[in-house]
Amino acid sequence: MLSKTHITLGMASALLLTRPETVPGVITAIAGGALGGWVVDVDAQNKIRRKHKHRVREAAWIKALCGGFFGAVLILDGLVGDGMCRYVADHWSLPVGAGLLAFLLLLLVGSRTEHRSFTHSLPGMALFCGAVWFGCRPAAVPFLIGYASHVAADLFNVRGVQLLFPLRWFPSLKLCRADGRANQILFWVTLGLSAILAAVLIGTAPAPAHA
Numbered sequence: 004m005l006s007k008t009h010i011t012l013g014m015a016s017a018l019l020l021t022r023p024e025t026v027p028g029v030i031t032a033i034a035g036g037a038l039g040g041w042v043v044d045v046d047a048q049n050k051i052r053r054k055h056k057h058r059v060r061e062a063a064w065i066k067a068l069c070g071g072f073f074g075a076v077l078i079l080d081g082l083v084g085d086g087m088c089r090y091v092a093d094h095w096s097l098p099v100g101a102g103l104l105a106f107l108l109l110l111l112v113g114s115r116t117e118h119r120s121f122t123h124s125l126p127g128m129a130l131f132c133g134a135v136w137f138g139c140r141p142a143a144v145p146f147l148i149g150y151a152s153h154v155a156a157d158l159f160n161v162r163g164v165q166l167l168f169p170l171r172w173f174p175s176l177k178l179c180r181a182d183g184r185a186n187q188i189l190f191w192v193t194l195g196l197s198a199i200l201a202a203v204l205i206g207t208a209p210a211p212a213h214a
């Protein structure tokens with residue numbers, strides 16, 4: 004499954020399962036779910052460079068689009084207030100800083116591992132989610148949901164995932180390919196579902212109280 008589909012699947016899953024009741028909560032669910040869905044494939048970049056040279060330009064476009072999306076969500080979070088940026092600013096401490104630093108280190112380590120190994124495993128999920136729990140607690144549950152949705156979706160792929168890293172066991176349900184028709188359908192369905200859920204949740208959220 005492609006990164007864009009994992010991002011929309013993570014967003015839709017996080018919104019559906021957490022059903023936030025405030026606007027900052029909706030933004031946090033979108034950011035956490037999308038980041039959890041995206042981060043697992045941080046190990047795929049080397050593979051694209053090595054095996055699919057013609058896809059490097061395409062990957063760069065997707066990367067720029069993802070960067071723009073996450074940047075826009077973060078700016079929105081800061082503007083609306085009472086969300087992730089506010090949490091980090093209000094709770095700045097050694098554990099919060101250590102959590103954010105650990106997340107960056109895990110990104111670096113993950114990007115240098117074999118595709119579908121460490122980052123696609125339960126130990127990898129525990130470490131990444133632990134880092135987010137310390138670094139930005141409001142985003143931890145949506146991030147976990149997005150992360151789990153990625154690993155669960157990859158289990159349907161013909162090539163399995165190293166679920167119990169470092170054990171060399173790659174369970175797979177062998178039902179679809181990464182860039183097949185199922186991927187396209189799931190992308191549009193989860194994108195539409197995310198938009199509808201976000202609109203409904205924001206529409207029913209109480210107006211912010213003014214001081």
Ligand SMILES: [Zn+2]
Pocket residue numbers: 043044119123153157
């Ligand atoms: Zn994956």
